[in-house]
Amino acid sequence: MQPQPLPGFRDFYPAEFALRAHIFDLWRRTCARYGFEEFDGPPLEPLELYTAKSGDEIVGQLYNFIDKGGREVSLRPELTPTVARMVAARAGGMKKPIRWFSIGQMFRYERQQRGRLREFFQLNCDLMGEPGPLADAEIIALAVDLMRAFGLGPAEVRVRLSDRRVLQALLRGAGVTEAQLPVAYGVIDKLERMKPEQVAELQDGRDTRFGPGVGARLLQVAALRGWPAVRAALDATEGGAAAGAPLGEVLDALGAMGLAEFVDVDLTIVRGLAYYTGTVFELFDAGRSLRAIAGGGRYDGLLNQLGGVDLPAVGFAIGDVVLGELLHERGLAPAPPAAVDVFAAGVTAEDLPHVLRLAHELRDQGLRVEFALRAEGLGKQLKLADARQAAFAVVIGPDDRARGEVQLKDLRGKTQRAVPAATVAAALRAALET
């Protein structure tokens, strides 16, 4: 057996590379439509950049090592700390709000599974310097349009949207103390994966982490679905209306953009407990058979914590792995594009110099051209042209040359016509532009 790539790392053969290029292309074009600017940082960073944000525990999930200068370094597992550093360094000089995106390869030392590798590409989008809910709506709209760009509609992908402020108000109203909030977030986050017995213990109070009856009320909060139900619960809670106002404005804005049909209000979306302060959302395939496609939210304190500049921010990240799987599943992964426009074929050995001259002339004009690299029958050459999915073939033979012509074949339309040799380049350019 040949040596294989390391576990969780991929070889990109042309077909897979074509999908990756397609994904990157649509990511870039969609971000551009929202006025986002592309940037990048180093793939290798000081280890402290990540331990400062997440603690020493994450080292177990990093590709870290000591470099030849004795520095503790790590391949980047995420981009946010790099963004924070870069923004902090020049925040004073940048017009707000800042709209940035980046496409880069990330590395995490984790056990791989479907949709989770040790190396992946991630699109990061951050909108910094604006605390208002329209910024949240803008970011969510971008995430939705990134799905629509691939042909994925509301029947294929769903945004599950929550808000840390709403969840906090409802949990406090349910009797969860301030100190118990982190535990309650953890419970809600795990609810879908908990055994029925554990849920029952929460329901009937055998789970003693919360006060009497609080567990059952927590389950009621977690079961709320849709904005009307959540808003009704907020209206019945002290301070609830104020806590729910930003989420309401986000939903109104998304509705005005015509994207409301993608969004499900669902408070069980918790995500990383550490730093989200408001809106929190994840994108899933509608059948929920895959991992989350994307996730993000508002993290108003993080840039200050990491970079020392107090800027509110909202953002998200999308990986290429789950998205790629979904595109395959839905038949939305494009076939690799044809690599050549024109195949130049000669009939006899004496035609070869003319084939080479024409091929090079066409290449100089920017056309993609291939020809047979050894003497072969015309049928064989055209088979190759067909396999390459060339749109046209030019056939040069002794009879054609005697008349100063070449045969120009439209391989898709199955038509052929004689063209003066001097005008074939212009004819091909014209035909390929249509």
Place this chain on the structure above:
RNA sequence: GUGGUUGUAGCUCAAUCGGUUAGAGCGCCGGACUGUGGCUCCGGAGGUUGCGGGUUCGAUCCCCGUCAGCCACCCCA
């Protein structure tokens, strides 16, 4: 990192109770096809049955280990 499960040709799969030389389709290469492609027909290459060990007269098949994929847990920044 823990537990479970699956590994046969480039891909998708077959191989009787443990039995002789591990097969098929697709793909690839060559030919039919010496000035015309997609079709068809013929032929060929390609396998240490993931790897290592054990049981057995004999192992793709049973056992152990290991590596890899998948599933769950963990984690999800």
